[in-house]
Amino acid sequence: MKWLKNVYFVVTFKTIDIYRMKRCLFLYILLLPFFLYGQEEVKKRSVYKSNSAVSKLSSSLEQNVSNDSIAADYEKVAREFIVKKDYIKAEDYLKRARQTYERSNNKEKRAYMEREIAKVQEMQENYTAAIVSFRNASHLSSDAIQKELNNNDIKRLLNLSNPRSQVTFVQRNIDILNTSPTQNKEDRVQAYSQMAEINYRMDNKEVAVSNLQSALEVAEEPSQALQVQRRMADVYASENRMDEAIGINEEILKKATEEQDTKVQIEQLQTLSNVYIENKEVFRGITSLQQAYDLALKEGRTLDAKKSLELLVAQYRKENNNRRALDTYAGFMNNLESLLKADSSLIDEKVFIAHEEKIAQLEKERLLKDELIRKKNITNSILTGSIILILLFLLLIAKALYSIKRKNKKIALQSLRREMNPHFIFNSLNSVNQFIAQNNELEANKYLSSYSKLMRNIMENSNKDFTPLSTELEQLKEYLELEHMRFHDKFTYQITIDAQIDTDATHIPNMLIQPQIENAIWHGLRYREKDGLLLLHIKKEGNQLIVSIEDNGIGREKSQEIKTKHQKEHQSRGLTNTYERINLLNSLYNSKITVTIIDKEGEESGVIVLFRFP
Numbered sequence: 001m002k003w004l005k006n007v008y009f010v011v012t013f014k015t016i017d018i019y020r021m022k023r024c025l026f027l028y029i030l031l032l033p034f035f036l037y038g039q040e041e042v043k044k045r046s047v048y049k050s051n052s053a054v055s056k057l058s059s060s061l062e063q064n065v066s067n068d069s070i071a072a073d074y075e076k077v078a079r080e081f082i083v084k085k086d087y088i089k090a091e092d093y094l095k096r097a098r099q100t101y102e103r104s105n106n107k108e109k110r111a112y113m114e115r116e117i118a119k120v121q122e123m124q125e126n127y128t129a130a131i132v133s134f135r136n137a138s139h140l141s142s143d144a145i146q147k148e149l150n151n152n153d154i155k156r157l158l159n160l161s162n163p164r165s166q167v168t169f170v171q172r173n174i175d176i177l178n179t180s181p182t183q184n185k186e187d188r189v190q191a192y193s194q195m196a197e198i199n200y201r202m203d204n205k206e207v208a209v210s211n212l213q214s215a216l217e218v219a220e221e222p223s224q225a226l227q228v229q230r231r232m233a234d235v236y237a238s239e240n241r242m243d244e245a246i247g248i249n250e251e252i253l254k255k256a257t258e259e260q261d262t263k264v265q266i267e268q269l270q271t272l273s274n275v276y277i278e279n280k281e282v283f284r285g286i287t288s289l290q291q292a293y294d295l296a297l298k299e300g301r302t303l304d305a306k307k308s309l310e311l312l313v314a315q316y317r318k319e320n321n322n323r324r325a326l327d328t329y330a331g332f333m334n335n336l337e338s339l340l341k342a343d344s345s346l347i348d349e350k351v352f353i354a355h356e357e358k359i360a361q362l363e364k365e366r367l368l369k370d371e372l373i374r375k376k377n378i379t380n381s382i383l384t385g386s387i388i389l390i391l392l393f394l395l396l397i398a399k400a401l402y403s404i405k406r407k408n409k410k411i412a413l414q415s416l417r418r419e420m421n422p423h424f425i426f427n428s429l430n431s432v433n434q435f436i437a438q439n440n441e442l443e444a445n446k447y448l449s450s451y452s453k454l455m456r457n458i459m460e461n462s463n464k465d466f467t468p469l470s471t472e473l474e475q476l477k478e479y480l481e482l483e484h485m486r487f488h489d490k491f492t493y494q495i496t497i498d499a500q501i502d503t504d505a506t507h508i509p510n511m512l513i514q515p516q517i518e519n520a521i522w523h524g525l526r527y528r529e530k531d532g533l534l535l536l537h538i539k540k541e542g543n544q545l546i547v548s549i550e551d552n553g554i555g556r557e558k559s560q561e562i563k564t565k566h567q568k569e570h571q572s573r574g575l576t577n578t579y580e581r582i583n584l585l586n587s588l589y590n591s592k593i594t595v596t597i598i599d600k601e602g603e604e605s606g607v608i609v610l611f612r613f614p
Contacts, residue, residue: 491532524553
């Protein structure tokens with residue numbers, strides 16, 4: 001690349017000053033994206049740590065897995081940003097996780113996300129927002145321990161200017177977490193670290209170190225343990241206990257070397273350099289920076305190399321060794337092209353950006369799909385609701401029609417029941433008239449007295465479809481007495497009832513038997529010269545009540561021969577009325593009432609009427 005050689009020429013030119021060198025380096029770093037754009041073969045060697053998390057998130061969004069799985073992937077990406085101390089992006093991804101949990105209606109996970117968001121906001125010193133998030137977490141969680149932890153954190157942040165009050169609330173959280181082993185161990189590490197910071201502010205540095213040691217003992221996450229160790233080294237350095245600070249930093253460096261964690265190695269060498277220099281060990285400090293710089297070059301970490309270079313050059317300048325500073329810059333520029341080709345982290349950053357753009361697009365598609373599903377569900381709900389309302393409306397109409405039909409049947413039943421009365425009244429008044437014509441006032445008064453009593457009973461029960469058998473029998477006896485007074489020379493009657501029948505508890509249709517008794521008397525028995533007999537027998541057969549009306553009158557066939565046209569019409573209507581009433585009763589009450597009329601055969605004449613009541 002010719003322009004790289006030109007830059008190198010500028011760098012190696014002896015008269016150039018160090019400030020121009022910095023400007024050239026800045027220009028080159030600024031142009032990195034254009035140089036990297038065509039380096040597709042480098043992308044294939046990409047090993048940037050966050051790409052695995054963001055790639056999984058992208059895949060989850062494409063495959064349309066469950067909301068909880070997608071939210072967990074958002075959380076993993078956020079944690080990678082926390083390790084990199086990019087708290088703004090970490091907060092963004094945690095909020096996306098929270099929103100995804102909201103869609104799955106997972107309240108406990110939403111509470112957990114609110115707490116994690118609050119922690120990241122606190123790291124950014126956005127304490128007002130953190131308090132709101134802790135409060136949301138407390139409201140959402142149903143776990144009493146989590147509620148108390150969040151409430152203590154709220155009080156701690158509300159007392160930022162009063163460290164002694166903060167100690168109380170942090171200690172409460174430590175006690176809760178230590179007595180609840182199932183709780184998040186990261187919270188325990190954080191609680192001890194918070195206590196350490198408060199004690200450090202109160203100038204209780206020994207206690208702060210003790211708190212950090214407690215945090216280190218429970219830390220399981222490597223990134224958390226690393227932060228605690230670094231903070232412990234800083235506290236030792238602030239107390240001018242350089243040996244302890246150096247010892248901890250060297251221990252971190254040794255572990256990072258064993259684990260081949262290049263990024264931590266470089267950062268730790270830079271930190272060690274600063275501690276060495278503060279301890280007046282300038283040579284060791286410069287050596288550490290040189291090691292950090294060389295390692296960054298070897299591992300192809302351009303930005304880490306740039307930072308180490310700037311620290312190294314700044315230290316050379318402090319030592320007034322400008323020549324060495326220029327030579328170091330020149331060496332960096334000379335190796336820059338090969339360094340960039342080997343630097344996968346820069347390419348990975350670009351790959352990560354591409355993934356983020358893809359994620360943003362997939363999120364839009366998912367939101368659009370969710371919105372379409374939501375609208376479809378609303379439409380379906382409206383349609384379902386409308387159908388239900390229509391069905392309810394139809395049901396109400398059907399119920400109303402059924403009620404109207406039932407009422408009409410009841411009215412028809414009452415009408416049919418009352419239809420029998422005019423004929424009976426007419427016959428009764430004729431009898432009274434006959435008694436008066438015969439100057440038989442005593443019989444007329446007796447007849448009218450019985451007639452009025454019967455009519456009162458009939459009127460009292462006229463609106464009832466069913467009446468107790470005892471009441472019906474009383475009315476029938478009164479009726480038979482009246483008819484016997486009129487036709488005493490024509491017939492006698494007998495009423496028999498099975499002893500096992502409870503006449504008060506047994507109910508039968510009102511005035512259904514009387515018309516058949518009237519037919520037996522008026523169309524059969526009254527035409528006999530003498531010895532007429534009417535038998536009314538009531539018995540129980542299984543679950544049925546049998547009512548038998550038997551007469552030894554002239555029979556239906558002979559009765560038809562001697563009847564007038566008017567009498568024929570009345571008898572026909574009387575039977576029709578009985579059948580209609582039975583049909584209506586069966587329809588209204590789902591009963592199975594039947595009536596059977598049997599003509600006697602042989603020498604004996606007469607009719608048997610059988611009623612069967614369920």
